Amino acid sequence: MEKVIISGFGGQGVLFTGKLLAFTGMVTGKHVSWIPSYGPEMRGGTANCSVIISEKEITSPIVNQCTTLLALNSPSLEKFQDSVETNGKILFDGSMIQQMKPEGLPVEWLAINTKPLADELGTNSLLNMILLGAFIKETTILSIDDLYKGMEEMIGNKKPERLKLNKKALEIGFQWKERTNAYV
Template sequence: MTEELIIAGFGGQGVMTMGQVLAYAGLNFGKEVSYLPSYGPEQRGGTANCMVVISDEAVSSPYIDEPTSLIIMNQPSLDRFAPTLRDNGILMYNASLIKEKVVSDKASKVVGIEINHLANQLGKPQLANMIMLGAYLGVSNIMPVDSIKEVLPKVFSSKYHHLLPLNYQALDLGLKTVKG
């Protein structure tokens, strides 16, 4: 099993955090991983994407031409990366910012989630990325959500540990959103 994922959006949407957490959890889960971040010229508000490979076998390259999955947080990222999706791939997108229903002839699953709305319901707009990550785990079944929860205290700086319960809640909400 090899999952090749591109996560893309605006800087400040937690794109890199999602990738780092997934890569760290993959390692902790006994998988081979790679993580390749790419920033636009501005950190906040510019474009950002990362490539994450999680595999049972050694990863030969961190660069991904045709991802098996996409997590798309904004319209410019959808325009850029949707055409690269591998046949029968997973396309997840932020329906709060991408208003038109996304259709892909390559994707076996297209899932739009109003994650900004859900994050606002939790009282923290910054949790949108963790909601999307929980939903992705529910759709992809790449690893259990507990694998992510286990590594969050190691990935997040100790000054943010007071926010861990909210992040766990956001992961669970994303999972529940797609699992019903």
């Protein structure tokens, strides 16, 4: 079972990322839940969502302790880092967040340097997809092909150019370790 909290500012694609993750889990035959949470502000306010993907029935959709946190900004990292289970993972945008792992925090701390990765795409608007690709690489609940399939079904033919760019961002995120080493 994977319990994920995704958090950032409104407009960063936090809710879309969670919805895509849950939808992909559903189309691959898993049990899922997705609970969005956001303030009255649209862009610039805070937004987060929790997603559970499981092979077994989910008894409660509430995520108090997650296995993975995807943080797109500093306030989100600070707010949710203590909600990650022991030996869980925190993936965050290391280009935007310059924070050291708190001493004694028993989690895997993965700063994804998204800036050079986003530069490959020519846009900074897909940092959420880069982090989602890195998440897929670092966990085993879904494959990258599952995510491509879920995205194709969720977006469909509505925005084919956006679909292609999102897939590229996922691929870049999935290869983040190899690509980031090239920039060191």
